Amino acid sequence: MKVSLFVTCLVDQLWTSIGVSSAAVLRRVGCEVEFDQRQTCCAQPAYNTGYAHEARQVARRFISVFEESKADAIVSPSGSCTAMVKHYPELFAADPEWQARAQSVAAKTHELSSFLIRVLKTEDVGASWSGRLTWHDACHGLRDLNLKSEPRTLIRNVRGAEFVELEHADACCGFGGTFSVKYPEISVAILDQKIEAIERAGVQAVVSGDASCLMQIGGRLSRKGSKVRVMHLAELLAADLRG
Amino acid sequence: MNHLSSETFRENAKAALADAHLRGALKNATTLFGERRKQAAASLPNWEDLRTQARAIKDEVLLHLDRYLEEFVRNAESRGAKIHWARDAAEANSIICTLATGRGARVVVKSKSMTTEETHLNTALEAAGMQVVETDLGEYIIQLAEETPSHIIAPAIHKTRRQIADLFTAELGMVPTEDVAQLTSTARVTLRDRFAAADVGISGVNFGVAETGTIVIVENEGNIRLTTSLPRMHIALMGIEKVIPRFSDTDVFLKLLPRSGTGQRLTTYQSFITGIKRRATDEGPEELHIVLLDNGRSRMLAHPVTRQSLACIRCGACLNACPVYQQIGGHAYGSVYPGPIGAVITPQLMGIEKTSQLPYASSLCGACREVCPVKIDIPRLLLHLRGEITPRKGSLGERLAFKLWARVMMSPTLYKMSAVAGRLVQRIVPLSRAWTSGRDLRPIEARSFHDLWTNE
Numbered sequence: 001m002k003v004s005l006f007v008t009c010l011v012d013q014l015w016t017s018i019g020v021s022s023a024a025v026l027r028r029v030g031c032e033v034e035f036d037q038r039q040t041c042c043a044q045p046a047y048n049t050g051y052a053h054e055a056r057q058v059a060r061r062f063i064s065v066f067e068e069s070k071a072d073a074i075v076s077p078s079g080s081c082t083a084m085v086k087h088y089p090e091l092f093a094a095d096p097e098w099q100a101r102a103q104s105v106a107a108k109t110h111e112l113s114s115f116l117i118r119v120l121k122t123e124d125v126g127a128s129w130s131g132r133l134t135w136h137d138a139c140h141g142l143r144d145l146n147l148k149s150e151p152r153t154l155i156r157n158v159r160g161a162e163f164v165e166l167e168h169a170d171a172c173c174g175f176g177g178t179f180s181v182k183y184p185e186i187s188v189a190i191l192d193q194k195i196e197a198i199e200r201a202g203v204q205a206v207v208s209g210d211a212s213c214l215m216q217i218g219g220r221l222s223r224k225g226s227k228v229r230v231m232h233l234a235e236l237l238a239a240d241l242r243g
Numbered sequence: 244m245n246h247l248s249s250e251t252f253r254e255n256a257k258a259a260l261a262d263a264h265l266r267g268a269l270k271n272a273t274t275l276f277g278e279r280r281k282q283a284a285a286s287l288p289n290w291e292d293l294r295t296q297a298r299a300i301k302d303e304v305l306l307h308l309d310r311y312l313e314e315f316v317r318n319a320e321s322r323g324a325k326i327h328w329a330r331d332a333a334e335a336n337s338i339i340c341t342l343a344t345g346r347g348a349r350v351v352v353k354s355k356s357m358t359t360e361e362t363h364l365n366t367a368l369e370a371a372g373m374q375v376v377e378t379d380l381g382e383y384i385i386q387l388a389e390e391t392p393s394h395i396i397a398p399a400i401h402k403t404r405r406q407i408a409d410l411f412t413a414e415l416g417m418v419p420t421e422d423v424a425q426l427t428s429t430a431r432v433t434l435r436d437r438f439a440a441a442d443v444g445i446s447g448v449n450f451g452v453a454e455t456g457t458i459v460i461v462e463n464e465g466n467i468r469l470t471t472s473l474p475r476m477h478i479a480l481m482g483i484e485k486v487i488p489r490f491s492d493t494d495v496f497l498k499l500l501p502r503s504g505t506g507q508r509l510t511t512y513q514s515f516i517t518g519i520k521r522r523a524t525d526e527g528p529e530e531l532h533i534v535l536l537d538n539g540r541s542r543m544l545a546h547p548v549t550r551q552s553l554a555c556i557r558c559g560a561c562l563n564a565c566p567v568y569q570q571i572g573g574h575a576y577g578s579v580y581p582g583p584i585g586a587v588i589t590p591q592l593m594g595i596e597k598t599s600q601l602p603y604a605s606s607l608c609g610a611c612r613e614v615c616p617v618k619i620d621i622p623r624l625l626l627h628l629r630g631e632i633t634p635r636k637g638s639l640g641e642r643l644a645f646k647l648w649a650r651v652m653m654s655p656t657l658y659k660m661s662a663v664a665g666r667l668v669q670r671i672v673p674l675s676r677a678w679t680s681g682r683d684l685r686p687i688e689a690r691s692f693h694d695l696w697t698n699e
Contacts, residue, residue: 014688
């Protein structure tokens with residue numbers, strides 16, 4: 001299957017190993033991976049802050065770039081950015097032409113774990129990672145895309161990894177895009193609940209499906225001098241790939 | 244920690260975060276409510292169907308609100324209720340004050356009603372010379388403390404048992420104790436006496452049934468039963484959105500409301516009040532007045548996106564589920580209705596000028612939408628309101644930053660040239676200090692994924 005990789009702007013600029021790992025995992029399971037150099041951002045920062053006009057501008061560009069792709073699917077290592085693309089049709093509610101184009105791009109776009117499990121029916125990508133780890137449900141993946149069992153299934157099939165459920169795994173980490181800098185005190189107070197739960201879990205790593213949550217959680221863990229590391233699901237699934 | 248303004252939300256929130264008592268009380272209460280709600284919802288196999296059904300009923304009402312209100316009024320009047328229409332809070336308060344003074348009332352007992360909080364009725368009644376007594380335990384506590392409710396269904400959720408004991412000792416001369424039975428019985432003794440003395444009882448309304456003209460009110464303490472039956476005059480303040488078409492619809496809502504609110508399968512009391520007593524020997528008030536309040540609701544109704552805000556049944560589940568509310572409580576919002584639904588309703592009731600911080604008081608995690616018994620898409624409404632706010636209240640810096648951001652994101656050349664869009668965004672909006680006050684910042688990669696892919 002031919003896949004067009006949408007890495008997201010965060011991964012592109014701040015966490016390239018997530019993009020590299022995503023490509024590796026997709027190739028490992030037999031996909032041909034392309035990367036369109038014209039891609040930038042999904043438009044979520046503007047959409048979520050209340051700048052619909054700017055969000056539409058950037059969304060139109062995303063649609064124009066990705067609708068040209070001959071790939072069977074657009075895959076992204078982010079539940080949040082994928083959910084944004086799925087929101088495009090609402091953004092063009094008053095514009096039937098763009099709405100139709102938005103719909104066809106949205107229908108082709110998948111978050112990585114969802115693509116592996118729901119589309120490719122692949123539950124084991126052949127990764128190995130040694131240690132105890134837990135999973136944080138990123139909100140948009142969980143509530144907009146309904147991803148709950150998918151990442152857990154993939155993690156449980158990583159050889160050597162001991163998976164433990166996080167208390168309140170589905171509670172927000174407090175990131176929330178511009179919320180994290182508009183109300184940093186509240187954002188960090190919410191985050192501290194997550195950090196306490198992670199520490200109680202006694203794990204070496206906390207895994208999630210969104211770089212944004214991982215920046216939030218990782219930034220606090222590092223500030224507190226914690227030894228727990230943050231890892232994107234793609235990085236875990238690309239760990240020590242066999243064959 | 245009280246009578247705060249929405250305009251200072253961030254400062255209010257900071258003060259709340261520094262209050263260890265408040266945060267302890269909030270954590271206990273929201274966790275308990277949240278867990279009970281989950282269990283209660285799970286006890287009904289058709290929970291999702293009920294939510295869908297409830298929302299469909301609300302949507303039907305909101306599409307034909309005029310018709311259902313007329314039907315409600317006709318049927319309530321035929322059973323002897325008197326109906327009054329109030330355009331806004333001032334009009335509602337003036338109607339109620341006139342009714343009560345006309346009865347020569349000196350003591351008014353009230354049962355818990357967020358709508359009377361919305362109109363600030365107590366202030367109006369007191370200004371008209373009446374003694375107003377809140378008879379719901381939580382409301383009574385905050386009335387004694389001269390505070391406002393911090394939760395839709397648990398007004399004193401922010402108070403610890405110790406704080407309540409100190410309050411009762413100081414205000415009611417109670418022998419100091421933290422024994423819950425002793426605390427409630429102290430309140431009960433004082434309140435019984437006020438019930439006996441009251442000339443007028445004022446309540447809210449959970450549901451108004453169009454088909455029969457019945458008002459439905461749910462509670463756990465029995466104080467509503469007393470408020471609506473002991474005094475000779477009962478006045479009910481009802482938002483116009485509270486009407487439901489058929490009596491059988493109460494079956495759906497009475498399954499959803501207590502489970503979502505307190506996690507109960509049924510509240511201890513459900514009062515169905517249809518008109519006044521028919522014979523002199525019957526019990527109950529001689530007069531029933533229902534005041535139908537608009538106060539911005541028809542404006543909310545007019546807009547196809549915001550209309551769904553009126554489906555709210557005021558269960559408070561979204562407050563308990565909200566990570567922001569869990570940390571800061573209700574007072575920080577500086578509005579009568581706090582939490583996610585408050586952040587949606589308040590700007591619509593009061594206008595966005597003074598409430599523009601509230602729709603941003605959310606990480607858009609969607610937990611509120613997940614628990615809402617009538618499936619209100621609160622994150623969507625918050626986004627809609629943010630879209631109304633930015634052109635009028637967004638700072639010039641932010642507006643320019645997003646214009647520039649869009650320019651950069653639309654051009655691969657600019658995007659690549661701006662060595663790193665992240666760095667740029669950090670520079671034009673002063674994000675970085677706000678971020679690094681509590682978290683380390685992830686360094687920007689030396690080579691972007693675009694570069695890595697090119698050189699692969």
